[in-house]
Amino acid sequence: MEMPRPDDRILSRKVDLVDRLVRLVGRGAVIDDPAAIRAYECDALTAYRCPPLCVVLPETTEAVAAVLHLCHEERVPVVPRGSGTSLSGGALPTADCVLLGLARMNRVLEIDTVNRFVRVEAGLTNLAVTRAVEEAGFFYAPDPSSQLACAIGGNVAMNSGGAHCLKYGVTTNNLMGVRMVLMDGTVVDLGGPVFDAGGLDLLAVVCGSEGQLGVVTEATLRILPRAEDARPVLIAFSSNEVAGACVSDIIRAGVLPVAIEFMDRPCIAACEAFAQAGYPECEALLIVEVEGSPAEIDDQLTRIRSIAARHDPVEFRAARDADEAARIWLGRKSAFGAMGQINDYLCLDGTIPVSELSAVLAGISTLAKDAGLQVANVFHAGDGNMHPLILYDANSPGELEKAERLGADILRLCVAAGGCLTGEHGVGVEKRDLMEVQFSAEDIEAQMRVKDVFDPHWLLNPAKVFPLGASRARRIA
């Protein structure tokens, strides 16, 4: 993976820049010691690392604005960072950048259960939002699997999803407003605690723009009343194809589960060995979770059971109590850890139309065989968001590259099936150079024109999202 050559003129001015940053935000908010900086050299895409020029950890919107204004005047690139949990390298620094971390901006500013919103600082973790409102009977719906650690600012930047999007949508559907600082230091408020902002929906394009349009410092989030109860069932099948058809039929029948998770045989085997969840011997497994009162749950599960019966399941296992529910989720929730026990892995994030599930799974299996690598599949089937995990050995020379090539082939397959490169992890640096698989030059140009408006000098997180070749002229201008 290529990154732009750092700008020597910036590297040579490090001491002066650090000095000026210290004057703006105080010594305690600037890290320039090479050893301490290393903590920021990568995010959760750990295959790529590069220490930044320095790190700034502001505590207020005003401080963020001052830092951005200085960097804008000095033409120094800025890479924003929430908690650094990006799986696509969204917070990967360059050697000539100021890394702007939001970790110290983690306060809950306002909780309004009457009007059903909260206003929080962007460094607050996703789970902390739900924790702040759960006593009042509410929750914040997007639940990426990193929710214990990931920051709301990062969620907004990546338009993060989670397992329960089928019913509740992703970040963009639960985000009502942001306070954001543009690269030149201007503070803007987009949206707010009302349904419509009026005029162009700028919030819509900011959400998911991977920190390239501005630095979000506060977010107004919709909170939802928690359902009376929830219960999962496990349905085992003798083939991926049958499991895929069952997903489609459940959705078609008008039952709207909160989650439909899918695991294939390699993944089931790994999870079983790791967590002993007691999963049945089968080719494919669905975990379907429904919500409501106990009677409503029973009614929905009866409907799901009769749909599943048409597909001749190997087993249909309903949780009778909280303990059984936890056991059904246990294997699924330990999937990534289980795969990590076996080997290093790359986690892909392509999304496909649900109708293409079995064809794409068969295609992945063929590609994996040809590449001589093992792939396990665990994903959010209800919304077609796949997570193929490619196993490889990082210590064996050339294996990472081989795994990356297979990953690219799998993503091409997803796009060809009518899907996309990334459902919830973002493009970052990881899928940057595959954008042309999904988009024409004109499509990419249109997106880059939006960045031209928000950040005319291309200083914010500049080497991400767009193929380097496509953005080169703008980045060096």
Place this chain on the structure above:
Amino acid sequence: MLRPADEAELAEALRSASAPLHVRGGGTRASPARDGAEALLTAGLGGVVLHEPGAMTLVARAGTPLDEVTAVLAAEGQRLPFEPPDLRGLLGRDGVSTIGGVVAANASGPARVRLGAARDHLLGMRLVDGEGRVIRNGGRVMKNVTGYDLARLMAGSQGRLGVLTEVSLRVMPRPETEVTLCRRGLSPAAAVSAMARALASPFEVTGAAHDPRDGGRTFLRIEGFAASVAYRTGLIEAILRGDPAPSDIERIEAAASSRVWADLGGVAAFAGREGDVWRLSVVPGDAAGLVARLPDGACWLMDWGGGLVWALCAEGTDLRAVLRPYTGHATLVRAALSTIAALGMEEPRAPAVAALTAGLRAKFDPRGILAGAG
């Protein structure tokens, strides 16, 4: 009048235009043409391209009549979850709404309070910008963060950045049944509070509105499988009853319930009546305080639990001044030309936001071909 038959012809029409065009879907919502602007109709770009009930997705060309989309979905027991309102009566228009027009206006009805707006269900689009460039964004899958979300930027843009040629939407199952509870006699403040309690309950209320006429009627809608609706209706009824507990709560079932919400969404109460019509977007809890400040003789209606207030006032009244102490904004929906000239249809934006908007328009429509949009 231009009536391109496909996207390529539409692109050519925009490329070769030398003066602003007046782009129209069905003409049911768009503002009237500016003097002399040639009309460009999208009606030639029609047809449902794809409907996959098992994936809850629909792809349709922008000029497809809304009724056609609704019928295709209904045949498979599905619907557009955002309940696009029919404003023809209010605006005194006839004609047929198109799906492209609905998305360009982000036209979303009472169900928005629970199920989201058109923009929330938009998965992707094709668009021709003011320079005639064809742009594709998003796709037809529910989770997609590949590149910037230009599709949602276009929802509600009123065609200011380009002309939609195709939209891809998330659709949802049509509920087996619905019931509306109507409670009479609540004051505006009590109604807002009752709606807030219902919306904060786990019973998934898909409509919460208040009409002050006839002594005040507060409406709450519950949808789903019959057994679940019966259960939830009972619990919502208890919330509505509140205390003191006089109980004049009517249950309106099935088709009659649908009619209640079609009228509320379409603001039938103001149709054919003189005056300017305003749409006030406010924090729900502020709605009662706001309506108390409306000038004498003004009529109003609350939807979205109070988050949307429709107001009918004497021509020329500046409701933005009334709204000023509150968070939110006011848009003119139907008004005398003199009101529009004096106040503008939309509330002015903060300078930095206005600059970003102007910057985007300059990028997507540098020659101002779509300048009359919205």
